[in-house]
Amino acid sequence: MRQSPRHRQRLPWPISAIALFAVAFILSPFIGLLWRTPWSKFTDIVLEQEIRDALWLSLKTSLMTAILCVIFGVPLAWLLARVNFPGRRFIRALMTLSMVLPPVVGGIALLYTFGRRGLIGQYLDSWFGIRLPFTTAAVVMAQCFVAMPFLVLSVEAGLRQLDTRFEDVARTLGGSRWYVFRQVTLPSIKPSLIAGLVLAWARALGEFGATITFAGNLPGTTQTMPLATYAALDSNPESALILSLVMVAVAFSILIALRERWLGRADQGLAL
Amino acid sequence: MFARRALVSALAPVILFSACTSSSESQGQTTLNVYAASSLATPFAFAALAYEKNHPGVKVQFNLGASSDLARFIQEGAPADVFASADITNMDKVESQDLLDSQSFIFATTYLEIIVEKGNPLNISSLQDLTDPDLIFVTTNPEVPIGRYTAEALEKASVTVTPDSLESNVKGIMLKVASGEADAGIVYHSEVIAADDQVEGVEIPTEFNIVAEFPIGIIKNSANKKEAQRFIDYLLSPVGQSLLTQYGFQTP
Numbered sequence: 001m002r003q004s005p006r007h008r009q010r011l012p013w014p015i016s017a018i019a020l021f022a023v024a025f026i027l028s029p030f031i032g033l034l035w036r037t038p039w040s041k042f043t044d045i046v047l048e049q050e051i052r053d054a055l056w057l058s059l060k061t062s063l064m065t066a067i068l069c070v071i072f073g074v075p076l077a078w079l080l081a082r083v084n085f086p087g088r089r090f091i092r093a094l095m096t097l098s099m100v101l102p103p104v105v106g107g108i109a110l111l112y113t114f115g116r117r118g119l120i121g122q123y124l125d126s127w128f129g130i131r132l133p134f135t136t137a138a139v140v141m142a143q144c145f146v147a148m149p150f151l152v153l154s155v156e157a158g159l160r161q162l163d164t165r166f167e168d169v170a171r172t173l174g175g176s177r178w179y180v181f182r183q184v185t186l187p188s189i190k191p192s193l194i195a196g197l198v199l200a201w202a203r204a205l206g207e208f209g210a211t212i213t214f215a216g217n218l219p220g221t222t223q224t225m226p227l228a229t230y231a232a233l234d235s236n237p238e239s240a241l242i243l244s245l246v247m248v249a250v251a252f253s254i255l256i257a258l259r260e261r262w263l264g265r266a267d268q269g270l271a272l
Numbered sequence: 273m274f275a276r277r278a279l280v281s282a283l284a285p286v287i288l289f290s291a292c293t294s295s296s297e298s299q300g301q302t303t304l305n306v307y308a309a310s311s312l313a314t315p316f317a318f319a320a321l322a323y324e325k326n327h328p329g330v331k332v333q334f335n336l337g338a339s340s341d342l343a344r345f346i347q348e349g350a351p352a353d354v355f356a357s358a359d360i361t362n363m364d365k366v367e368s369q370d371l372l373d374s375q376s377f378i379f380a381t382t383y384l385e386i387i388v389e390k391g392n393p394l395n396i397s398s399l400q401d402l403t404d405p406d407l408i409f410v411t412t413n414p415e416v417p418i419g420r421y422t423a424e425a426l427e428k429a430s431v432t433v434t435p436d437s438l439e440s441n442v443k444g445i446m447l448k449v450a451s452g453e454a455d456a457g458i459v460y461h462s463e464v465i466a467a468d469d470q471v472e473g474v475e476i477p478t479e480f481n482i483v484a485e486f487p488i489g490i491i492k493n494s495a496n497k498k499e500a501q502r503f504i505d506y507l508l509s510p511v512g513q514s515l516l517t518q519y520g521f522q523t524p
Binding site: 134 | 338340341344408410413414415416435436437438439440448451452453454
């Protein structure tokens with residue numbers, strides 16, 4: 001009987017043991033969370049006004065962020081993948097920087113740039129009367145700042161792997177650049193676009209540091225799920241547990257839903 | 273320029289602490305874990321520097337934050353030796369679970385002040401002025417001591433103020449006002465002193481003000497109870513007391 005190569009390979013036991021330890025380490029906190037969850041109060045707590053506000057605000061802002069990331073991120077990814085221009089490396093490094101930066105640092109940077117006394121914010125205030133901190137718009141900005149690079153780098157990697165001959169052929173057959181982008185390029189990079197979109201959206205949904213620093217924390221306006229969870233730890237730890245569980249469930253269902261269709265094929269997509 | 277100074281001032285205690293905790297561990301060194309309300313950051317940082325100088329081999333390590341956060345950490349078994357809370361409520365949470373070695377006691381008090389941007393551009397002179405709906409007012413959750421004290425003072429004055437943000441702790445309020453993002457907040461008098469001239473304090477009349485009592489205690493599970501007692505004794509000594517008064521606290 002023939003066996004697949006994967007079955008034939010046997011790892012030395014210390015490697016397996018270490019790997020199992022790593023699994024246990026990542027898995028055990030979830031079990032801990034489930035263990036402490038007050039199940040009997042689940043529906044009561046989830047239906048509380050403040051929790052529903054936070055959930056709704058999180059969904060609203062993170063979807064807005066996802067849309068903005070696509071609108072601005074795809075053209076940027078295209079530029080990075082296809083056009084050789086001075087400063088390209090710098091832009092790519094910049095994307096990676098905001099991805100690895102502690103979010104709270106991003107929040108401070110946003111505050112001193114778009115805040116009322118900030119580099120740009122002071123003119124927004126004096127010329128247009130726009131004040132960003134403590135508004136829902138600031139929440140979306142904080143999320144975009146941390147989430148956009150995930151989409152850009154993922155789409156860029158997708159574009160680079162694409163065989164440009166398809167596009168060349170389409171163009172020689174008379175397709176305009178815009179037509180080729182829509183009909184050839186975009187469908188081919190769909191897996192990495194969706195993978196990037198999901199990563200960016202998940203990152204936006206979980207955003208905490210930049211949001212609390214730049215946008216503040218007010219139920220209904222700027223208090224997203226992670227902020228509400230943190231606030232609830234003080235006032236009502238049971239709510240915090242249930243909020244955490246809701247977020248785990250949301251994240252988990254996204255992964256399940258997209259598992260086979262896109263993430264599996266695009267796992268090579270996010271090569272930095 | 274102003275914003276940068278505000279940032280530096282907000283981070284100064286942090287930098288100071290990392291400076292005094294980054295020295296390499298030598299043999300036989302005792303690390304004293306002091307969990308302190310973030311409002312105690314400045315006087316405690318100086319007290320620790322002086323204490324370490326007088327007690328070679330002892331390193332004072334701080335965990336600064338909202339007293340409610342710290343109380344929760346201690347309840348969950350964090351390795352604290354000393355807990356200094358900004359209110360009795362959060363000390364009671366620890367004490368009621370029998371986590372203190374002996375009864376806690378009040379070692380410092382302070383009172384509240386309104387803080388506004390330097391120069392007081394909006395001419396805020398009373399709690400009543402905070403009701404202006406266009407004014408950006410920040411405070412904390414009511415579980416954090418300063419948030420509850422603020423609510424108490426506003427209630428005493430029969431004033432309803434809608435906050436624009438609930439910060440994590442008193443330092444968050446300071447940062448938002450010092451950076452000019454918020455117009456006003458209510459903090460401890462001691463914060464105004466520690467902030468040097470980053471913000472301007474506006475007095476709250478005694479009739480509406482409150483006495484913020486800061487209790488301190490030794491944690492039952494501490495492995496360094498003797499050292500913890502010595503640190504508390506130092507805070508109660510004339511030198512320690514003068515540090516506290518210098519930074520806007522009253523001592524009992």
